[in-house]
Amino acid sequence: xxxxxxxxxxxxxxxxxxxxxxxxxxxxxxxxxxxxxxxxxxxxxxxxxxxxxxxxxxxxxxxxxxxxxxxxxxxxxxxxxxxxxxxxxxxxxxxxxxxxxxxxxxxxxxxxxxxxxxxxxxxxxxxxxxxxxxxxxxxxxxxxxxxxxxxxxxxxxxxxxxxxxxxxxxxxxxxxxxxxxxxxxxxxxxxxxxxxxxxxxxxxxxxxxxxxxxxxxxxxxxxxxxxxxxxxxxxxxxxxxxxxxxxxxxxxxxxxxxxxxxxxxxxxxxxxxxxxxxxxxxxxxxxxxxxxxxxxxxxxxxxxxxxxxxxxxxxxxxxxxxxxxxxxxxxxxxxxxxxxxxxxxxxxxxxxxxxxxxxxxxxxxxxxxxxxxxxxxxxxxxxxxxxxxxxxxxxxxxxxxxxxxxxxxxxxxxxxxxxxxxxxxxxxxxxxxxxxxxxxxxxxxxxxxxxxxxxxxxxxxxxxxxxxxxxxxxxxxxxxxxxxxxxxxxxxxxxxxxxxxxxxxxxxxxxxxxxxxxxxxxxxxxxxxxxxxxxxxxxxxxxxxxxxxxxxxxxxxxxxxxxxxxxxxxxxxxxxxxxxxxxxxxxxxxxxxxxxxxxxxxxxxxxxxxxxxxxxxxxxxxxxxxxxxxxxxxx
Numbered sequence: 314x315x316x317x318x319x320x321x322x323x324x325x326x327x328x329x330x331x332x333x334x335x336x337x338x339x340x341x342x343x344x345x346x347x348x349x350x351x352x353x354x355x356x357x358x359x360x361x362x363x364x365x366x367x368x369x370x371x372x373x374x375x376x377x378x379x380x381x382x383x384x385x386x387x388x389x390x391x392x393x394x395x396x397x398x399x400x401x402x403x404x405x406x407x408x409x410x411x412x413x414x415x416x417x418x419x420x421x422x423x424x425x426x427x428x429x430x431x432x433x434x435x436x437x438x439x440x441x442x443x444x445x446x447x448x449x450x451x452x453x454x455x456x457x458x459x460x461x462x463x464x465x466x467x468x469x470x471x472x473x474x475x476x477x478x479x480x481x482x483x484x485x486x487x488x489x490x491x492x493x494x495x496x497x498x499x500x501x502x503x504x505x506x507x508x509x510x511x512x513x514x515x516x517x518x519x520x521x522x523x524x525x526x527x528x529x530x531x532x533x534x535x536x537x538x539x540x541x542x543x544x545x546x547x548x549x550x551x552x553x554x555x556x557x558x559x560x561x562x563x564x565x566x567x568x569x570x571x572x573x574x575x576x577x578x579x580x581x582x583x584x585x586x587x588x589x590x591x592x593x594x595x596x597x598x599x600x601x602x603x604x605x606x607x608x609x610x611x612x613x614x615x616x617x618x619x620x621x622x623x624x625x626x627x628x629x630x631x632x633x634x635x636x637x638x639x640x641x642x643x644x645x646x647x648x649x650x651x652x653x654x655x656x657x658x659x660x661x662x663x664x665x666x667x668x669x670x671x672x673x674x675x676x677x678x679x680x681x682x683x684x685x686x687x688x689x690x691x692x693x694x695x696x697x698x699x700x701x702x703x704x705x706x707x708x709x710x711x712x713x714x715x716x717x718x719x720x721x722x723x724x725x726x727x728x729x730x731x732x733x734x735x736x737x738x739x740x741x742x743x744x745x746x747x748x749x750x751x752x753x754x755x756x757x758x759x760x761x762x763x764x765x766x767x768x769x770x771x772x773x774x775x776x777x778x779x780x781x782x783x784x785x786x787x788x789x790x791x792x793x794x795x796x797x798x799x800x801x802x803x804x805x806x807x808x809x810x811x812x813x814x815x816x817x818x819x820x821x822x823x824x825x826x827x828x829x830x831x832x833x834x835x836x837x838x839x840x841x842x843x844x845x846x847x848x849x850x851x852x853x854x855x856x857x858x859x860x861x862x863x864x865x866x867x868x869x870x871x872x873x874x875x876x877x878x879x880x881x882x883x884x885x886x887x888x889x890x891x892x893x894x895x896x897x898x899x900x901x902x903x904x905x906x907x908x909x910x911x912x913x914x915x916x917x918x919x920x921x922x923x924x925x926x927x928x929x930x931x932x933x934x935x936x937x938x939x940x941x942x943x944x945x946x947x948x
Contacts, residue, residue, distance in 0.1 A: 327382035331412050333430045334390070338576055340428055340435055342367075342414055348379040350416060350426070353459075354435055356576055359516045365459040365542065367426060369439065371449035371563060376424050376439075380416035383423075388412050391429065395594065398757050399605040399797065399831040400586070401863045407431065407590035413440070433585045434575040438524075441567040448564040451547070454532065456572055458520055459542040460511055464495045467510040467791065467870050471503035471533050474549035474718055479682045481715050483552070484745045485764035488780055489787045491871040495541035504546045505534040507748055508791050510582070510870060519575040519582050519794060523591040523751035527728040529561050529570055531719035531747055545572070552718025554677050555691070559720040570750075579790065580865035583876060588795025592751025600757040602709075602738040605858045606638030607833045608670060613769060613801055614809050614838040620649045625658055631839040633665035636854045641670040641712060641834055644684035652706070659707035668709035670742070670832070675726075679717040693733060700737035710740030710760065710832070719747055731756040742799060742832065749796045753831065760831030761799040765792050768801045768836045771812065778812050782940040783871045785816075785824065786891030790870040793829055800824070801834045805849070806841035806920065816889075817919040820942035822849060825856060826887035827876055848924045852913065852944065857881065867898050873937065877905070884947040890937035900933040900945075907947035914943040 330341045342352045343364070354362040368377030393407040409431035416424045425440040460466075469489050472482035485506050490497070499505050507521040520543075525531050535546035553559050571591040575582060609632040611624050625642050632640045640662060646655060659669045674680065674687040689699045690713065703711070713730065717723050727743065734741045735758050743749070744763040753759050766784065770777040785800075792798055802824035808814050814821075825833065842850060857880035866886065868874035873896055875888035884905045890896045902910050910927040915938050917923075927933060927945075935943055 329385050329412070329414060331388065331410055331428050331430050333432050334408055334410055335432045337432065338430055338435065340430055342426070342428070344380060344382040344416065348381065348418075349377065350380055352437075354574065354576070356516055359514050360461055361513050361516060361518055361574070361576055363459040363461060366455045366457040366544070368455040370452045370455065372452055373447070373449040374422055376422070377455040379418050380424060383415040383417050385415075386413040393590065395754065397589065397754060398600070398603050399760070399859050400589065400753065400829060401584070401860065402586060403859060403861045405586050405590065407586070409436075429591075431587070431590070433577055433581050434573065434587050436571045436573045436587065436591050438571045439569040441563065441565050443565040445565040448562045450562055451530075451560040453547065454545040456545040457542050458574070459540070460495045461513055462495065462541050464511050464513045464541060465492050466495050466497065467491050467787065468493075468499070468505040469791070470500050471506050473501050473503045474551040481680075481682065481745055483718050485748055486766040486770070488766060488784055489791065489871065491783070491787065496538050498538070499536035502536050503533070503549065504536040505543070507533065507750070508588075508794050509534055509543070510791050515578075517577065517579055517582050519791070521573050521588055521750065521795065523571045523573060523588055524593050525570045525724055525750050526593070527725035528721065529724055530559065530721040531724060531750065533719070548719040552723060553720040554679060554717050554722040554726050556678070557722035559722070561721050575794075579868060582790055582794060583865035584863055586795065589751045589754040592754040594754065595757055596732070596735065596755060598735055599738070600735070603740055603757050603760065603831075604638060605760065605831045607635070607835060607856075607858065608632065608639035608641050609635070609637055610641040610643070610801065610834045610836070612643035613772065613836045617645065620645050622650050622654050622658065625650065626661065627839060629658065629662045629665060629667050631842070632667045635842070635850070637667070637835075638858070639668050639670055639709065639832055641672070643672045643712070644674070644714070646671060647686045652702075656706040663707060669707070670710045670712060670740070671703065671708055672712045672714065675713050675715050677717065680715050682715050684714075690730060693729065696730065696733045697737065700733060700739055703739060704737050708739070710742065712742040712744055714744040716743065716746045723747070727752075731759055734758055740832070744799065748792070751795065753797050761797040763799045764796075765798050765800050767799065768804065771814070772808050772810050773812070775812050778808070778815050782816055782820070782889070783891040786868070786874050786889055787871045789827055789874050789876060790868075797830045798828060799830055799834060800828050801836050802828050804836040804841070806837070806844050809838070815940055817915045817938060817941040818845070818922055819913060819915040819944070820889050820940055822852070822913065822922075823887040823889050823942035823944050825853065826878060826885045826944055827874065827889065829860075846922050846924070849913065849922055852946070857885070866900065882948065883907075886945040886947070887942070888935070888937055889942040890940060893939045895936055895938050895941070897934055897936045900935060901931050902927070902929045902933045902945075902947060903931045905947045909948055911946045912943060913945070915941045
């Protein structure tokens with residue numbers, strides 16, 4: 314509602330508020346003297362955001378100041394129901410209150426901001442109505458998130474463009490800075506990535522964006538946040554493909570991506586689906602070929618030298634034995650195996666009810682990585698020729714690696730790949746890539762994306778292995794909150810390098826339930842699986858491919874997390890302890906309405922398992938050892 318209205322000779326000042334359906338979250342938007350637009354957010358008596366800026370700047374217009382308030386549309390209750398092939402929930406219903414605020418500059422330019430407030434958060438986007446052939450270049454975005462100075466932050470640094478191995482950064486592959494005061498500067502000028510997690514007293518806020526399409530760039534938070542005010546930052550000028558666009562050229566009519574703030578308890582963060590609620594609905598077409606599942610993968614264990622025919626056949630047999638649907642063949646398969654022999658492998662895999670997935674280099678002049686196939690996907694014509702060939706060979710999907718960043722041309726490249734892959738009925742896995750920002754709803758054939766410092770890094774360096782327990786305990790609250798994540802988890806026995814794993818085997822097993830991915834690529838080998846107890850192997854053979862519901866049990870970002878997921882009448886509870894001391898938790902197993910409980914936890918050592926049958930009761934104590942974990946099945 315409009316709570317105040319005043320006028321001057323030049324600027325009309327107003328204050329408008331919008332509440333969530335349950336009245337707990339309130340957004341207040343203010344047009345100030347001078348025509349700047351700001352907003353603030355409260356939940357109950359807790360201030361989440363102090364006065365924060367709105368607007369953007371184009372080369373032809375400053376859309377951040379000089380505005381008069383014109384009107385607010387009537388508050389409209391909205392409902393959106395949709396299904397996901399994979400994710401936290403099979404069926405989702407989003408409800409919110411919506412209003413569009415209209416502002417006008419003295420020169421006549423109309424600027425609109427649509428707010429939608431749901432019981433679990435706030436979303437807003439910018440709109441420029443009208444119709445014009447004239448376009449303006451985006452220069453900056455003034456959107457900010459101004460937290461109280463008492464707030465704390467859990468943030469992942471943005472990687473500097475053209476840094477890292479073969480200058481392949483940024484790839485969203487850093488460890489999180491945890492529980493630091495707001496205002497702490499990022500370690501590099503590149504800033505912070507989404508999702509960005511904050512705590513205000515006992516209320517949590519998770520910031521991200523959605524509905525980024527081929528005309529947009531992706532954004533991040535700037536490195537400096539004076540007074541706890543985080544401002545949206547734009548990509549580095551080097552984050553482009555083949556010399557093309559970095560920032561959007563805006564032409565009327567224009568609608569920006571959504572800025573999203575999930576707000577509530579840690580249960581809200583874990584159970585919310587705002588990141589896909591605000592994504593664009595699925596594109597038209599037949600996506601029935603998209604089949605979530607699990608995959609074996611040789612490279613994580615035997616690396617480059619074993620992308621050969623016999624090794625891949627071994628991993629196909631492994632997938633078949635484990636009742637997993639896929640086998641991923643990684644880099645250089647075209648040179649070390651060849652198209653004809655891959656076709657043979659695909660035919661062999663089909664007899665085992667296993668589908669093959671093949672790796673590709675994204676290529677382009679931004680990319681110096683030597684791995685092949687390369688230069689096959691740069692144009693629509695070459696992509697479709699390659700994708701049709703793969704489909705004729707019986708290939709089910711592609712893993713595409715080494716992208717250039719977050720510029721507009723890169724966003725367009727992602728979308729073009731997804732569209733062409735959908736036309737060819739191929740599933741897609743992006744690696745060395747950006748956060749997908751809800752694309753799995755828009756393009757159901759995007760089954761997973763890396764954008765995480767995953768298990769492959771653990772196999773390379775001891776420091777990553779040492780940080781793995783707390784890193785994994787961060788991911789359900791941040792990176793994996795809304796988008797599928799190809800962490801490639803679950804090494805149950807031993808890392809096949811000199812690196813010594815610091816997590817227990819039960820911790821690793823729990824990741825198979827905690828982490829969400831349309832296709833989950835497992836980091837265990839055939840030989841390793843022969844060394845685990847039969848009950849662990851049976852658990853993995855019967856583990857569901859999709860989840861119907863999610864329930865947060867307990868946890869704290871970077872320290873520990875316990876989550877329950879439901880599938881086909883059973884509840885699977887998984888927990889990991891990211892700390893170096895044992896932790897006891899209490900479970901109300903009776904609340905799930907099941908009759909029996911089977912618990913798998915650490916055995917006498919970190920590399921062994923124990924299984925027990927438990928009575929279902931209101932108070933069930935479970936102990937997770939240092940860097941340990943557990944899984945429980947209720948049925």
